[in-house]
Amino acid sequence: MNQSNNLIEDLVDALRCMPGIGKKSARRIAYHLLERDREGARHLAGRLTAAMDQIGHCQQCRMLTEKTICDFCSQERRDPTLLCVVETPADVYAMNEAGYKGRFFVLMGHLSPLDGIGPEELGLDQLATLLDSGEVEEVILATNLTVEGETTAHFISEMVRARDIRTTRIAYGVPYGGELEYIDSSTLTHALNGRRDFT
Amino acid sequence: MNQSNNLIEDLVDALRCMPGIGKKSARRIAYHLLERDREGARHLAGRLTAAMDQIGHCQQCRMLTEKTICDFCSQERRDPTLLCVVETPADVYAMNEAGYKGRFFVLMGHLSPLDGIGPEELGLDQLATLLDSGEVEEVILATNLTVEGETTAHFISEMVRARDIRTTRIAYGVPYGGELEYIDSSTLTHALNGRRDFT
Ligand SMILES: [Zn+2]
């Protein structure tokens, strides 16, 4: 992240903070912006700064948002008796596009003791407060269908059942090992509709 | 480019000014930066603004640069008797990495009468001035091995030969229809070494 005396090389290096962008892609993007879309690049710079400075986490569901309470939590038309627990903000959008109409809770990860990610890091105390409010009648566990996602789902299901609230898991319409973010909406819709009580 | 009342969606839209970045990739990048690399994103915003505001074209070779005369033109160790004509700034880097040690001239495109791109748009008057300076002894035509690149090479070869300067074309080591930017360096090295007089 040092600055050389060459603005193009600086830009190429800076672009590599984006996942999936290697040196060649970064150079292609830099030239494209310089030759054909300086206005778009300036706009992007402004949006990056605004987003990084102003976006934090929703105080209710931990979704990324610039507000105290995010749009998903404040939309009155969303069913407050349903709570869908997901790993990442991208999963919120994926579930929403698949037709889910309830509220969300975003773990921002999954249990991973070796990396020091336990219940506290996933905001499970905040989830407990939400469950204790008495509004939630069903918790849909929509963590990834991976080993870590399953472990996390099991852990949360204990918390939920201890409060006599129904727990369901999205159906195995999602291929095993699959990550929600990359699954098409219709598969996700099937998985949502085929959800079953968590055992 | 309108701004919504949602900074994340604004950022996702803004990221799409980059070639090859669709809605899904843009969202993935936005979340990655927000969750894991805000510092990198802020740095990128600064580099984007600096590059877009300060980078123009080299007055000698038309390469993108923030200086009046670019690094390639001002490096004394580069052989001033060799002039390599390429279509884009990316091609300059590709040729340089393939071991080319002379000077460059960047057309910033190729002849395309239907799109209104003629000799003037490619800066051929500037190229003529360069050739008339008397320093250049060989012009290596390294436009793409496409129909448009060949047409452009032919056109320029006439200009060069009218001044009694040797004209060569990089060899067909590059696959036909290939674009220099995507060719590995060793293929480019062969193509450079196997260059022949332009006929
Ligand atoms: Zn929220």
Ligand SMILES: [Zn+2]
């Ligand atoms: Zn130059």
